[in-house]
Amino acid sequence: MLKKLTTFCVGAATVAMLGSGAMADTWRAWNIHNDGHPNTAAMDRFAELVAEKTGGEITVDVFHGGVLGSQPDAIEQVRIGAIDIGNFNLGPIGQIVNEANLVSLPFIFKSVPHMFRVLDGEAGGIMAEAMGEAGILPIAWVDAGARSFYAQKPIETPADVEGLKIRVMNNDLYTAMISAMGGNPSPMAFGEVQQALKTGVVDGAENNFPSFRSVGHYEVASHYSLSEHLIIPECICVNTTKFNALSDEMQSAVRAAAEEAALYQRELWAVGSEKARSEVEAAGIVVTEIADKTPFQDAMASVYNDYLAANPEMAKLVEIAQSTD
Numbered sequence: 001m002l003k004k005l006t007t008f009c010v011g012a013a014t015v016a017m018l019g020s021g022a023m024a025d026t027w028r029a030w031n032i033h034n035d036g037h038p039n040t041a042a043m044d045r046f047a048e049l050v051a052e053k054t055g056g057e058i059t060v061d062v063f064h065g066g067v068l069g070s071q072p073d074a075i076e077q078v079r080i081g082a083i084d085i086g087n088f089n090l091g092p093i094g095q096i097v098n099e100a101n102l103v104s105l106p107f108i109f110k111s112v113p114h115m116f117r118v119l120d121g122e123a124g125g126i127m128a129e130a131m132g133e134a135g136i137l138p139i140a141w142v143d144a145g146a147r148s149f150y151a152q153k154p155i156e157t158p159a160d161v162e163g164l165k166i167r168v169m170n171n172d173l174y175t176a177m178i179s180a181m182g183g184n185p186s187p188m189a190f191g192e193v194q195q196a197l198k199t200g201v202v203d204g205a206e207n208n209f210p211s212f213r214s215v216g217h218y219e220v221a222s223h224y225s226l227s228e229h230l231i232i233p234e235c236i237c238v239n240t241t242k243f244n245a246l247s248d249e250m251q252s253a254v255r256a257a258a259e260e261a262a263l264y265q266r267e268l269w270a271v272g273s274e275k276a277r278s279e280v281e282a283a284g285i286v287v288t289e290i291a292d293k294t295p296f297q298d299a300m301a302s303v304y305n306d307y308l309a310a311n312p313e314m315a316k317l318v319e320i321a322q323s324t325d
């Protein structure tokens with residue numbers, strides 16, 4: 001009873017402070033990363049900015065370390081509104097929203113800046129709209145660098161993947177990518193990868209430097225080879241219904257907070273990525289540069305052909321991405 005009364009009083013005080021008559025709302029936010037990862041700091045900053053810019057009308061509680069569930073589960077929870085918002089990778093979203101799969105085609109982007117140019121153009125608009133219709137609306141794009149392979153040996157050509165069991169994120173394009181090189185793909189939740197590498201359930205995985213370092217994959221895989229086969233962006237994505245129910249003013253405030261937090265994330269990412277690389281190198285990881293990635297790109301021809309044959313409507317997005325400078 002006492003607890004209820006207190007809650008009521010706090011609620012009433014907040015409403016009085018806001019002076020708008022609207023009830024303050026608390027959003028639950030999902031983040032897979034731990035302390036020390038750039039996205040964790042950026043999501044904390046996002047929460048601060050939302051509180052600031054909405055005058056306390058919306059507060060965001062960020063749950064770090066994936067405690068609200070694995071990424072594929074959390075994506076579903078955002079779509080149904082059980083989680084309000086989060087920092088998501090577009091890889092597992094592509095499994096649900098076809099347009100978002102553009103970014104999961106290996107080597108579709110020439111570089112991270114090229115990826116952002118595509119996202120900021122017509123293709124990004126089409127993707128955002130489709131994601132919004134699916135219930136998971138992106139309100140800012142986040143950097144996740146490039147993903148490369150790691151295992152107990154260097155992977156310098158597609159032939160080096162042959163026969164290896166490689167963990168991938170949950171997306172059929174990634175299983176096709178590994179199969180096209182003669183490897184055995186193993187889709188698995190991020191939280192299970194370190195143990196799987198350690199016990200030999202998988203022989204290797206692929207990720208960017210910050211994730212390779214932050215959850216200890218570098219402690220159990222000795223060679224990181226710069227294949228940079230996937231440049232997958234991330235988003236700050238919100239439940240569409242929740243966002244659309246906000247007033248125009250509140251929508252602008254939340255969007256502005258997301259955009260500012262995303263710019264902050266990109267700065268942290270640039271520094272954090274370099275730092276993670278030096279740290280794993282200092283820990284003895286052998287980082288191999290791959291001067292010519294053409295054999296990897298050539299090996300992806302069947303992935304593109306099969307994908308476009310099954311999803312002919314995606315040809316337009318692929319064409320826009322490939323013709324963007």
Ligand code: BDP
Nearest residue numbers: 032071089169190207208211
């Ligand atoms: C990290 C992404 C995270 C993914 C993870 C993975 O930031 O969203 O869940 O890779 O490989 O780089 O599952």
